[in-house]
Amino acid sequence: MSATEAQITGAGAQREQHGTGMARREAIAGYLFVLPFVVVFVAMLVVPLFYSGYLSLFREQLIGGSTFSGFGNYARALQDETFLAGVLRMAQFLVIQVPIMLGLSLLFALLLDSGRLRMQRFIRLSIFVPYAVPGVIAALMWGYLYGRDFGPFAQGARAMGLPAPTFLTHEWMLYSIMNIVTWSFVGYNMIIMFAALRSIPTELYEAARVDGAGEIRVAWSIKIPAIKPALLLTAIFSVIGTFQLFNEPNILRTIAPNVIGVGYTPNLYAYNLAFIGREINYAAAIAFLLGIAIMVVSYIVQLSALRKERRS
Amino acid sequence: MTSQPVTTQPGGGATYDAPAPPVGPRSKRRRASVHGRPNTILTIAVLGAVAYFLLPLWWLLVASTKSNTALFSSFGLWFADDLNIVQNLQDVFTFQRGIFLTWIRNTVLYAVTSAVGAAALATAAGYAFAKLRFRGSTVLFATILGAIMVPLTALAIPTYLLFARVGLTDTPWAIILPSLVSPFGVYLMRVYAAGAIPDSLLEAARVDGASERRIFFSIALRLLAPGFVTVLLFALVATWNNYFLPLIMLSSPEWYPLTVGLAQWQSTSQAGSGSQALFSMVIMGSLVSIIPLMIAFLFLQRYWQSGLATGGVKQ
Numbered sequence: 001m002s003a004t005e006a007q008i009t010g011a012g013a014q015r016e017q018h019g020t021g022m023a024r025r026e027a028i029a030g031y032l033f034v035l036p037f038v039v040v041f042v043a044m045l046v047v048p049l050f051y052s053g054y055l056s057l058f059r060e061q062l063i064g065g066s067t068f069s070g071f072g073n074y075a076r077a078l079q080d081e082t083f084l085a086g087v088l089r090m091a092q093f094l095v096i097q098v099p100i101m102l103g104l105s106l107l108f109a110l111l112l113d114s115g116r117l118r119m120q121r122f123i124r125l126s127i128f129v130p131y132a133v134p135g136v137i138a139a140l141m142w143g144y145l146y147g148r149d150f151g152p153f154a155q156g157a158r159a160m161g162l163p164a165p166t167f168l169t170h171e172w173m174l175y176s177i178m179n180i181v182t183w184s185f186v187g188y189n190m191i192i193m194f195a196a197l198r199s200i201p202t203e204l205y206e207a208a209r210v211d212g213a214g215e216i217r218v219a220w221s222i223k224i225p226a227i228k229p230a231l232l233l234t235a236i237f238s239v240i241g242t243f244q245l246f247n248e249p250n251i252l253r254t255i256a257p258n259v260i261g262v263g264y265t266p267n268l269y270a271y272n273l274a275f276i277g278r279e280i281n282y283a284a285a286i287a288f289l290l291g292i293a294i295m296v297v298s299y300i301v302q303l304s305a306l307r308k309e310r311r312s
Numbered sequence: 313m314t315s316q317p318v319t320t321q322p323g324g325g326a327t328y329d330a331p332a333p334p335v336g337p338r339s340k341r342r343r344a345s346v347h348g349r350p351n352t353i354l355t356i357a358v359l360g361a362v363a364y365f366l367l368p369l370w371w372l373l374v375a376s377t378k379s380n381t382a383l384f385s386s387f388g389l390w391f392a393d394d395l396n397i398v399q400n401l402q403d404v405f406t407f408q409r410g411i412f413l414t415w416i417r418n419t420v421l422y423a424v425t426s427a428v429g430a431a432a433l434a435t436a437a438g439y440a441f442a443k444l445r446f447r448g449s450t451v452l453f454a455t456i457l458g459a460i461m462v463p464l465t466a467l468a469i470p471t472y473l474l475f476a477r478v479g480l481t482d483t484p485w486a487i488i489l490p491s492l493v494s495p496f497g498v499y500l501m502r503v504y505a506a507g508a509i510p511d512s513l514l515e516a517a518r519v520d521g522a523s524e525r526r527i528f529f530s531i532a533l534r535l536l537a538p539g540f541v542t543v544l545l546f547a548l549v550a551t552w553n554n555y556f557l558p559l560i561m562l563s564s565p566e567w568y569p570l571t572v573g574l575a576q577w578q579s580t581s582q583a584g585s586g587s588q589a590l591f592s593m594v595i596m597g598s599l600v601s602i603i604p605l606m607i608a609f610l611f612l613q614r615y616w617q618s619g620l621a622t623g624g625v626k627q
Contacts (some may be wrong), residue, residue: 022518023445029524030446037437037498038452044493045459048470055470084354109357125610126362130367132605134553136571137598140578141372144595145388152371152388159387183365191616236461244463247555254579267465267556274469275560287466296459 049291066281073285077155082263083286088295089174090243090265094297097178098238104182105189105234110219112190113197124194128187135184135311139251142180143168147255154159168256177248185241189234196230197223232305246271266290344351344388376599378402380592398403401598411565411573416601421484426491426617434494435540438501439532444524453502454459459495465556472560486561487569491551497543504539505532541615545608552605570601 059069077083106125130138137160146167148154154164167176205213205222213221224231246267253260253268262276263269274283276298371388379399382392404412409473440446441453471490475481480489509532518525533540555571568576574597582591609616 025524026444027446028517029528030440030444030449033436033440033444033528034452035445037433037456037493038478040433040489040492041456041459041495044471044490045462045467045495048467048474049462051474052466052470055473103553108358108361111354115352116349117358118350118352123358123362125613127365129606129609132367132549133369133602134555134571134605136553137553137602138368140574140594140598143578144375144591145368145371150375150383150388150591155388170440175568183368202586217588240461240463244465246465250555251575251578254575254582267463270465270469271556271560274472281468281472283469287463287469291463291466294463295461311498 052284052288056280056288058281060279060281066082073282074289076282077289083266083269086263086266090245093174093178093245094239094242097181098235100243101186101235102181102189102231102238104186106193108186108190108191108232110223111195112194114215128191130184131188133184135247136251138180138184139248140181142176143255146176167271168252168259170259171261173252173256177252180248192230192234193227196227200226217272228305232302235301239297239301240294240311243297258298318359367445372595372599376596378592382585383591387479394523396592400592404596412597415570415573416565417524418484419565419601422491422569423548423552425549427486427544429488430494430497430547431540431544433492434497434501434543435536437498439481439505439528439536441502442505443511443514443532456495456498460499468557470561475561481561482563482567484567486531487551487554487558491547491554494543494547497547500543501536501539505536508535508539524544538615545612545616548608574598574601
C-alpha cells in the first residue's frame, strides 16, 4: 500500500493537471479501504451462502457418500409437516407479536417525544435495559418466572388459593415466548423510533399547533408519517428476527421438552437436523428456504410501505 | 425562532430526508414551546408499564441472594431472611474448578476482538463508500446492504462445515471470524461519514497534497470516532449475546462463552440431578454476566442513541 501511495504522492507534484490523477488516486484509495471488509464479507458470508446452496442439492446415502438430487431436498421440505408447522408457527408469531411489540415501541417513543412525561431519562433507560440482557439469559430468567416451583406468578396464585398459571403448556408456550421477545426488544425499537422523532424539525408541527391540532392528531398526521423510514427499518429487523427464532425455544425446551419438539421453529429444526440427525444436506435446504422466506417477507414489507407512500 | 435551514415539505413532509443527524452534544431544540407540560397521571401510567420491564430484573437480583431452599420457600419478589449472596458467588466461581471465570474471559475475548475488528472494517469501508468515488461502489454497496437480510443462521451450518474442514471449529477463530462481518455497521458508517465529514475539508487536504491514507488516518478518523464507537458497541453486544454460533462451533467447555456455559448449567439443573444446587448458581451466573453490558450501555448512552438515530432516520 505504501509503495503505491508514495508513487502517487510523487505524482502530486504536478497538481495543476489534477483532474485525472486525483480521481485515480481517489479510486485506488477507495478500493483499498473497502478491500478488508470485502475480503471478510466474501469469506464469511458469500462463500458459505453459495456452499449452503450447493450442499442443499445433494442427498447423503448410507453407503457411498452423497449423490446429486437436484431440488429433491426442497421438494421434501415443502412436504415435510414438521418444517411447515414450524414456518406456520413463525408466521403466527409474526402476525401477533411484531405488531404488538412495534405498537408498544411507537407508543412509548411518542409519549417520550411529547414531553408530557416526568422522569423521561429513567423511563427511557428502563424500557431499553432488557436489550442489554442476552436472549439466552432472558429466556432462562423468564423460564424461572414462568415456573411452577418458585416462579412468582405461581407463588402469587398459590397464596390466593388459585391454581398456578400454566405458561409452558402446548396452548400457551408460543405466547410465553412472544412475551420474552417483546420484553427484550420493545426498548430497542423504541430508541430507533424516538431518535427518528427527535430529528423531525419542530417547525413541521408548530404550524399545526397554531391551528389547534391536539397531541394525538399531530402524532398521527405528522410525526408517524415523518418517521416512516425508521418504522420500516424496525419492521424488517423484526421479520428477520422472528424467522430466526432459536435461543428462546431452545432454552425453554429443557424445561418443557414435551411441548417444544425438534421442529418448533424452522431454525431449531435445521439445527437439530444438522447436528443431531446428521442430515447436513437437508438442513442446508431448510436453512436456504428460510433465508428465501425472510427475503420475500422483508421485500413485501418494503414494497407495501412504498406503495402506501405513493398512494398518499 | 431558529436560523438553521429546514427542509419542510408541503403536505406533511411524508419524505423527510434529513442530513445525518448531528452527533455529539445534541442540539437542544426548543421542544418545550411546542410540547405540552409534564403530566403526572400519564407519568404514573407509564411507570406502571416500566414495572413490566424492570420486575424480571428485580426478581433476578433478589433471587441471586437466595439459597436453593430459600428459592422455593420464600416469595420471589422479596428477599429471604438469610442472605446467601456470598455463598452463591463463591459457588459460581468455584464450580467445576472455576470454569465460570474462563467463560467470562472467553466472552470478553470474543466480544472485544470481534467488535474492534468489525468496527474497524466497517469504518474504512463506510468512509470509502461515502466519500471516495470509485467504479462499482454503488453495486458493491447495494450487495452489502442486501446481505443485512441474509439470516445468520442460514450461514452457520455451511460455515461450520467449512471451518471443520480447515480445523477451525472449537477454536476462538470460529466465533471471531464470522463476527467480523457487519453489513449494518458499514451502512451506519456510510450514513455517518456522509454527514460528519465535509467534502470541502477533503478537497482542501487533497489540494495540499496529502495522501488519501493520511487524510483518512489524521482527519477523517477523528471525525468518525463517535460512529466508530457506536458500531463497536453494537458489535460488542451482538457477540456477547451470541448463542447459536458458539453452540454449534464449540465442543470444549473451556472455550464456551457465558451464554452457552450458562445454558448448559441450566439444562443440567433441569435434567433433575436435583441434589446439585444448580438453580441458585444459574441465577447468580446470569446476574453476573449481564452486569458488564448494562454498565457499558449506561456509560455510552450518547453513542448508542445517536447511532440508532443515524440508522433509523435515513433509509
